[in-house]
Each structure stands twice: as C-alpha cells, then as structure tokens.
Amino acid sequence: MLRPPSRRLPVVATTAAALVALLAGCSGAASAEVVDRGPVRGGTLVYATDREPTCLDPHNSGDMPQTYVARQYLDSLVSLQADGSVVPWLATSWTISDDGTQYDFTLKEGVEFHDGTPLDAQAVVDNFTQILDPATQSSTDLLYLTGYFESATALSEHVVRIDLSRPYSPLLAALSQAFFGIESPTAMARGLEENCESPVGTGPFEVVAWNHGRDVQLVRNDDYDSAPADAKHQGPAYLDGITWRFLKDNTTRYGALGSGEADVIFNVPPESQQLAEADPAISLQEFVHSGSPFSLDLNTTSPVFDDIRVRKAFVHASNARAAVESAYAGVFPYEGDAVSSGTPHYDETYHEPFPYDPDEANRLLDDAGWTGRDADGHRTKDGVTLTVRLPYNADGAETPPADLTILQNIQAMEKEVGIEVDLEALDSASMNAVWGDPDAYDLIGNYWNSPTPHVMYIKYSKATLDVGNGQNSAFASDDELDRVLIAGTATTDPTEQAALYSEAQRILTSKAWSLPLYPIQTRLGISNRVKDVWIEPSEGEPVLSDAYFVDGGDR
C-alpha cells in the first residue's frame, strides 16, 4: 500500500524524452518474430524494477517493492481473484463461523519451506506472532489486523484457527497479499536482521543472494508443488531463476528492455509509453490498483480547511482531470473518486462529486467570508491571506516531474479563484517530520493500495486517527462513516455489502476531504521472448512462476 510503485515516473524528464523520441526508429525493429511452442524449461529472467526494498521480509514495514519480490518466493494462505473472491493456495480449504469471528484454515500437506522446515499449523501461528511483534516493525500488516485480530491457534498439525474480536469480511482478501506471505519459522527465529537479508518461504523461487544496490538473485525451487489454484500450471516454475534488478533511472530501465538486457521491466516510463506500444518486440500489461488513489488530502484541522465550504471550493477550483491528463500524457487515467475504480463495490455514482467549477468555488469562498483581496489578488479574511501549504518530497524519484507539473497546474488554477497554494519542496527527512503533524501542512499527497473497500476505514476512520501514525492524513473522521464501514466488515452478504460500501462512498465523497488525482498502476513491459507473465489483483504483484522463454532462455 505504501509509497508509489508506479508514481515515480520521468526522473529523466524532457531531455531524455526528446532523445528517446529522436531514437524512436531504432529499438527492436528487427527480430520481433518469435514462435511460441508452449512452455519450455530454462533461462534466467531479468526483471528490472525501479525501487529497492530496505528489507526483503514483507512482514517488516510494508512498502510496495517488498510485496512485488516477495510474491516470487513466498506463498500466501489464499489467492485473490479479480472478482474479489479467493481460491485455495497454502490453505486448501477454510470454514468461517456463522458470526464471522472464527476462521479455520486447513493447510496443504507435504509442503516444505526452502530450508526444509515443514509447513504446519504452528508455522502459520508463528507468522502471525512475528507480524504482531513490535520488533518486526510492521506497519501495513498491523493496520489490517489491529482492532480485529485476537489469536491464532494450531488446532491440529494442519488446521490453524484465527479468532477475531469482531467480524472482518476483508480478512481473506487482506491475507492474499504477499505482505502476509507465510515464512519459515526457523528462518524468522534468526531475527529480523538476517530475515531481511535472506527470508525463507515455500514459494516457486528461493532467495539466494541480495546484492545491495544491484539485484536480488532467485533460483527455482525444484520441489515446488504449492501453486495457487488460479496459477496457469502446477509444479515447479519453468524459469531456472530470476535476476531481480534495480534500475532506478527510467531511460536506463527502458533501454535495458529495448536492448534485450532485461526481459521484463516494471513501471514503463510514461514518456516511453508510445514507443513501447509501437514496438513489436515488446508487450505491455497494465493493472489499475484498487484502494485509495493518489490524492491530495485536505487537512481538516487546518484553520482554512476546517470549513467544508473552503474544502469544496478548493476541489471545485481545480481542474484535476486536465492536470492529470496533460502531465501524464493520457498514460495515467484521471480518478475522481475517493476509492479507485477497481476497488470492490466501487460506485461510480460518486465519481467527481465536485467537478471543475470556478464560479461555484468563488461563490463558496464568498460565502465562507473570504471576500477581501490582497495586492496579489489572493482572497483575505480579517486581513489574513487565504494561503494553503502543500509540502512535497523534492526527490524526483518520490515526486516525479509529472506529479510536480500536476501540483503546479493546480496551484495556477487555485490562484484564479484567489487561493494561494504554497508549494514547499522538502527533503525526505523533512517530509518525515511533516507526516502526522496537523500544524505542518494544509494539503499533502497520499495513497493506499488495498484489495478491499475497507481501505476507506484504514484511511479515514477515528480508529486510524487515534493510532496517530499520520496515515489519516486528512485528520478526519465521521461517526456515521465509521459505523457504515464497520457494518461492511460485519457482513459477507454481497448485496448488503454493496449497499453499505456505496453509502460509505456517498458520505466520504460529500466531505471533500481529498482531491483525488489518479490510481496507482502496475505497468509491465515484457519482451516477446517471454510468455505467461501475469499480474495478480491483490496488490498488482507480477507473477513469474508460470512464465517461460519461448526460446528456452538462451541469450
């Protein structure tokens, strides 16, 4: 859920884009002909991605780069389908008590971790113990479990029971994320430091080495026989291994794909999108993440934005669609809802509740008493200028130039109605200080990838506000919204859920707590030599266990 996986875009900016365009004719024009005779074994796939995790164990922290690589060496209890249902994985079956507070998972038998430790019920219990241990420093996993999780117990060798303090219908979807991948208890017992370097799972590949700053080396688990039910094949992977390469620079990453040095790249740079589409040697796969889109959250405790009229005026005054579409050249879609369109129970009725309307913005601001004007034409009230502070990370990898363009466009649009937007460029350390400090900002960019509509609760509830970790970046909550969302977790009836989550979206969007911009995406560029790469829907994790080289992987 955390930090942008696909948001970090044109680090290289215009010069590079121009150069790429200049050289457009060159890449991959030849030898695009490949004959697919079905799966063959062999070859080490080079997967190039932009961001390197700080720890490979996804129970620690909870940042997107961890989940993408973890998918390759960890199995989860269940696997999520695009329609929101789940299918067996390490758990072959499960029963849920009538009151929705007790989950009994029956585990697949005969599965071993890469270090030889058997997968049993106690191993799963140990995983929950590690996640909940403060020493693990979990943030993502913890927020899914906090307030609901009571205990995990081994009922027998292969049956594990999870007791909840209250019903929690998103549990299975949450557990399907690689963030909840099941790790070897023997490996976890070595302590976080070692487990970060060389985590051990039951997955199709095992981690051999992590060369910091360069790559993670993974090799096939020859004994693999626990693929999820929705995999394209059962049994060991076709690839001999994966080189999980870190290529931060957009031009380099795309160049590596074009020159055949990388077989799959994550986050095809938006400026290279057209090239990639025109290149017969490359195919593209895209997945729009569900959850909360990249948005500007409005700090409701700020003396300006505590007035809903000013918040509505701010959203009305910005032509967010135009800003996103121009900055991202149409590669990223505009997303106007508080939850992304791929989120289960997404209701498009609440798309763009406060559309671009400067007249309405002006009317609302007049209403709110911001009727004066200063020398620069900004509105004032009682001699105070209507200024809002928008701090952002000055690191081009964290705030890509296209994002900055969006912010500047919005700044210009707000000026039209007399709102002064102060863009504050901060280094990462200073941004750390801003998060969670209600006095440090009026607006801040944020997002949360999640396979469940419960993301609305995680981001905007009183409970999250109380945790005080800055994730409720609007510092907002609403009793009625909380009640509806808790009711949503208490039922598994799809009709009832649809009604409740629709109501939640109605309440949430009426509050003008955020200005949604675009959904996070997983965007893969894949060489035509490689077949059967797919993207699973819980967190947009790439799945490489079914992938194979049509030519057997010879370079």
Place this chain on the structure above:
Amino acid sequence: MNPWALRIARRVAESVVLLLAVGTIVFFLEHAVPGDPAVAILGGAAAHPTPEAVAAVTAQYGFDRPLLAQYGSFLLGLVRLDFGESYTLKQSVVSVIGGQLGSTLALTATALGLAWLLSITSTLLTAGRRGLLGRIGSVVETVAAGLPQFWLGLVLLLVFAVRLGWFPVIGTGLPGLVLPALTLAIPLAGFLGQVTRDEFEDAQDQPFALSARARGLSEAAVRARHLLRHAALPGITLSGWGLGSLISGAVVVEVVFARQGVGQVLVTAVNAQDLPLVIGITFVVALVYVVANVLTDVAYVAVDPRLRTTIGAPA
C-alpha cells in the same frame, strides 16, 4: 628525522584532524535535519509506523539520550573505526561500504586515467598550433568541460548502448565500465586540457624550449618530452581536486548506468537519515581524497625533478 617521513607524519596528523572534523560536522548537520531518525529507521514517513514502534526504536538506538552523550559514543566508535550498523540496510556500515567502494573506485580511477589520456592527446595534437587546428582543439575542450554529466551520460547511453548496441546498457565488468567512465572523463578532460594548453603555449616560447630546438630536437620530441612535462604540472595539482569531483559525479553516473557504488548509497542514506552510513561513507570519501592528494604530491615530484631536491625540506 628524514624529511620524507616527517612530511608523511604531518600529512597523517592533518588527515586525522580533517577526518575528525568531517565526522563532527556530519554528525551535527544530520542532527539538525528535522524529522525523527526513529521514523526513518521504520521505513520513513510513508510507512506510517505506530507510536509504539517509534518509541521502541528510539530507546533501542538511544535517540532519547542528550545530544552530547550521543556525540560521545559516536566519537568512541570513530576511534575504533566502528561506524556501527546502518539503520536502513540493517547491516554493518563497514560491510556496506566494503561491498560498494570497489565499484566506485574502479569507476573514478578509470575516469581519471581516461581524462588524462584524452587531454594529453588533445594537447599534443593541437596546442600551440596556429590556425584552425589549434582553435578547434580549444573549442572542443571548452565545450567538453561544460557538459553536464547527467545529460552526457544519457546521450552516451542512448547512442552507444541502446541504439548502436556497442556497449551493454546495464552491464558489469570491463565493457560496462566504458560508458560510465567516459561520462565522467570527458568533462574533466576538457577542463584538464584547457589548463594544460595554456601552460603548454606559455612554455613553448621559454628559453628551455628554444634551446631544445636549437640542439636539433624535432618539434614532436620537443612537444612530447619538454613542453608536455612542463604543461602537465598544474593538471596534476588539479587531479586531486578532480578525483573529488569525480566521486561526486559518480553519484549521477551510478544512477544512470545502474552501477553499484557508494555514490548511490550515500544519496539514499542521506534521504533516509541513516546517520551511521552517511558518516561512514563521508569518512571513506574524505580518506580517498586525502590519499589522492598525497599521491598527487608524489606524481608532481616524479614529473618535475627540480622538486626532488627541495620537497620535504623544512620551510
């Protein structure tokens, strides 16, 4: 005491003071940065750690101790050359640097060598020549000196790796070293070339050049053996500085060419407030700089025999 030993002892003492000063400055600068290092350790603000986790980490690393107490333990660590453990990489700083330094040194050393090769070639071929050739050399050097490394790296990458496929985009080993080293070498070569050219042109009318020609030495021999030797001196002095600039340039090149190296790690460490790592790398870079300056002195003596009799003598 033999003057050479004295000189080296003085150098070492100066270096220790310099390194201590560098460590102290970095220590206090990092503490002046807003933001909680405990939050940074927990994955940064975007990871939204719980207050309980922040408290646990604060206690574990002693961030709640008075600043002077933290400085005290920091100094103790320095004396033992123990930089501690990186907050973010959860590895000892020494092993992180050990794993990255070789790559950066190979890059900067190759770049320095290439820069000299390019500037000497350019000087010998074009310096002091009247007419078009001399002017072309001078213009090329000026342009080269002004090229931004980031831009140059991308151009070389797109032309020679992506389009022509002569070099790997992300390769390691010798072929993978060529383009990154050229990226750093070309601007430095332009700069060295300018300095060398000026000196070269001044020298060619000096009495020693005239007497060499009078002795019947060919023009090429005069240029290569007498004038170049003279003209190289200011360039050698600047090479110590050049190495420093190469290390900072390595940051950019390591990102563009996706090379391992301390440059990339340093940028990440500064952003993540990874104090032990920042100090460790700063230290090692300072150390390389000091060593480079000593080597510059040695090279200077080797090129200019007149200094052999005077260097190291008490002033």
